[in-house]
Every structure is written in C-alpha cells, then in structure tokens.
Amino acid sequence: MAAKPVEYNATITHINLLTPTLGIFRVKPDEPAESFIPGQYVILGLNHEEKGGVMRAYSIASPPYLHNEYFEFFVRYVNHPTSDNPLTHLLFAAKEGDRIMMRKRIQGHFTVEKTMGLEDPRLRVLVASGTGLAPFTSMVFEWYHQLGHARNSAILYGASYPTDLGYREELEAVLNRSEHPRFLPSISRPHEAPEWDGLTGRVENHFSPEQIGFLEHQLGLPEGGFNPENCTVMICGLQGTIANTLTSLLYRGFVPADRKLRRVFGIPQEVKPTLFFEQYDTTPIIDTKDEAVVAELVERLRAAGVPAGEGAKAAG
Numbered sequence: 001m002a003a004k005p006v007e008y009n010a011t012i013t014h015i016n017l018l019t020p021t022l023g024i025f026r027v028k029p030d031e032p033a034e035s036f037i038p039g040q041y042v043i044l045g046l047n048h049e050e051k052g053g054v055m056r057a058y059s060i061a062s063p064p065y066l067h068n069e070y071f072e073f074f075v076r077y078v079n080h081p082t083s084d085n086p087l088t089h090l091l092f093a094a095k096e097g098d099r100i101m102m103r104k105r106i107q108g109h110f111t112v113e114k115t116m117g118l119e120d121p122r123l124r125v126l127v128a129s130g131t132g133l134a135p136f137t138s139m140v141f142e143w144y145h146q147l148g149h150a151r152n153s154a155i156l157y158g159a160s161y162p163t164d165l166g167y168r169e170e171l172e173a174v175l176n177r178s179e180h181p182r183f184l185p186s187i188s189r190p191h192e193a194p195e196w197d198g199l200t201g202r203v204e205n206h207f208s209p210e211q212i213g214f215l216e217h218q219l220g221l222p223e224g225g226f227n228p229e230n231c232t233v234m235i236c237g238l239q240g241t242i243a244n245t246l247t248s249l250l251y252r253g254f255v256p257a258d259r260k261l262r263r264v265f266g267i268p269q270e271v272k273p274t275l276f277f278e279q280y281d282t283t284p285i286i287d288t289k290d291e292a293v294v295a296e297l298v299e300r301l302r303a304a305g306v307p308a309g310e311g312a313k314a315a316g
C-alpha cells in the first residue's frame with residue numbers, strides 16, 4: 001500500500017549539483033518561515049507517484065539571516081538506500097520550480113547555544129565528513145554576517161575528492177583570514193586528484209595519536225594543546241567519522257555529551273562535556289555491549305585524567 005502523500009508547501013528554487021550525487025538545494029516556503037538557530041534541522045518530504053510520501057531530516061546549511069529568502073540543504077544521493085522509497089532518489093530527480101514539503105517546525109539541539117555556549121572562548125573545532133558539513137556552514141556564515149568573524153571556529157572537513165567540497169570558496173573566505181587557516185579540508189582519494197596540495201586522508205585520521213601533533217601545528221596550538229582546556233569539538237556526519245574522532249579524542253580527555261556513552265563510560269554528571277555530535281545514520285557509535293571495547297575506552301579517559309569508570313559497565 002502506498003504511504004500517505006505529503007502536502008507540498010514550498011518550492012525548490014535552485015539546484016547546484018557539485019557532482020551527479022551531491023547537491024545544494026534551495027527551498028523557499030510559501031508562507032514566511034520561522035527563524036532558527038544554526039545547527040538545527042527540518043523535515044523535508046516528497047511524493048513518489050506509486051509509493052506515496054517520504055519524509056527525512058535535513059540540517060539547514062544556510063544561515064538564519066537568509067530565512068526569509070530561502071533554506072539551503074546539502075544532500076548526498078544515497079546509492080544503497082535501506083527504504084523502498086528513498087527521498088534522495090526523488091530529490092535528485094527534481095527540477096528547479098518543483099514542489100516540496102518543508103515541515104514548519106524546526107528541530108534539533110546540535111547548536112552552539114545548547115552545547116558549549118556562544119561565549120565559550122575556546123577554539124571551537126567543527127568536524128564533518130560529506131554532507132555533515134551543513135550545520136557548520138549555517139553557523140559560521142551567520143556569525144560572520146553578524147560579527148565579521150567566525151567566533152574562534154575551525155572546520156575540518158573530509159571528502160573523497162576536491163569536487164565534493166561544498167561551500168569551499170565561501171568557507172575559505174570566512175575562515176582563512178589569519179596566519180593559521182581555519183578551514184582544513186582533507187581529501188581521502190588524493191591519488192585521483194594530483195593537483196590537490198592540502199591535507200589528505202579521512203578527516204578522523206587527523207585526530208589519531210600519530211597525527212594530532214601535525215593538526216596542532218596547523219591550528220597554531222602548542223604541542224599537546226589540542227585538549228579540553230583549549231578546545232571544544234562538534235562532529236557531524238555518519239557513524240565512522242564520529243566514532244573514530246571521538247575514540248581518538250578520549251586520549252586527550254575530551255568528554256562526550258551523549259548520555260548513553262557517558263553512562264557506559266561511568267562519567268560523573270558533574271564532569272562537563274567538551275565533545276558533541278550529530279549522527280545522520282543509525283549505526284551504533286560504538287559497540288557498548290562489548291566489555292573489552294568499553295574497558296579500553298574508559299582507560300583512555302582515565303589516563304587523560306577524566307574520572308571515568310565509576311560504575312561503568314557495558315550496556316546489557
């Protein structure tokens with residue numbers, strides 16, 4: 001039976017395909033939309049002729065100051081969807097002028113306001129792979145518009161090829177304004193892009209014990225300075241990026257905000273979080289049922305001076 005169709009209330013006004021499977025889509029609601037906080041997301045919906053309606057969450061990539069003009073979304077066409085009516089297949093078949101549903105209610109707590117706070121003076125390290133960049137473009141473009149600077153933020157951004165780097169020029173303009181560039185894209189398939197002279201490898205690899213020293217140097221931090229005293233971290237994207245960044249940063253004493261991980265690691269409530277993430281897929285971040293994995297990660301926290309392990313146990 002076909003799913004209930006969604007009711008269209010907005011128009012796709014502009015489509016910019018970076019590649020056939022990666023695009024920036026502008027949507028203008030029929031009625032003036034409410035503003036939002038950078039980092040939030042909305043539900044978009046489309047109808048398939050036979051299969052009916054489908055709705056999915058998308059981070060808003062554009063800054064709030066443009067909300068009366070349009071909302072922008074950075075979307076990847078999913079080659080191997082898990083549903084039988086994937087939204088991305090409908091979206092990538094759409095043309096400018098086509099209709100779409102954008103739910104009025106704007107959602108989400110992955111905002112600086114709801115995490116470390118806007119006034120936190122530490123370097124804010126924003127880590128993304130692929131379309132996980134979206135919340136961070138909204139943040140830095142808004143701050144730059146309001147303040148003329150990006151609130152002490154750096155973006156580390158992983159993509160397969162240079163052509164997959166969305167918003168590259170705009171981010172360079174906003175973030176690379178001092179001696180130490182704060183827009184650090186990393187390409188995981190550099191052998192297919194001989195002209196690339198920036199960072200290489202998956203973005204999460206730059207946080208490994210072997211590579212973090214180089215990252216510190218790039219960011220203008222002293223040796224050992226990538227720590228919770230100097231930095232906070234926000235990560236957005238798929239499980240692999242989040243898990244590998246997080247587990248590497250436990251060595252440096254970064255404390256996740258995620259309630260389940262805190263419980264499993266036995267982190268006391270009073271220990272303030274310094275690492276926040278938003279996940280686009282549903283794969284568990286780590287296998288919290290594996291006692292050996294949990295014990296090893298707790299040990300990393302303890303070695304970094306975090307009072308973890310009190311009552312820690314693998315999730316049953």
Ligand SMILES: Cc1cc2nc3c(=O)[nH]c(=O)nc-3n(C[C@H](O)[C@H](O)[C@H](O)COP(=O)(O)OP(=O)(O)OC[C@H]3O[C@@H](n4cnc5c(N)ncnc54)[C@H](O)[C@@H]3O)c2cc1C
Pocket residue numbers: 041054056057058059060073074075076078080081082083084085086087088089130131132134278279280281282
């Ligand atoms: C809060 C939130 C915000 C999101 N924001 C964005 C966004 O800004 N841009 C975006 O492209 N997606 C985003 N997503 C994912 C999005 O909601 C859909 O899951 C995705 O577009 C796939 O939908 P689908 O119907 O085409 O495929 P489905 O049939 O639902 O297939 C799901 C499969 O797609 C994979 N997948 C999901 N998202 C991605 C992705 N971004 N890149 C590669 N594979 C993916 C999953 O691992 C899963 O295997 C977000 C998800 C959440 C929960």
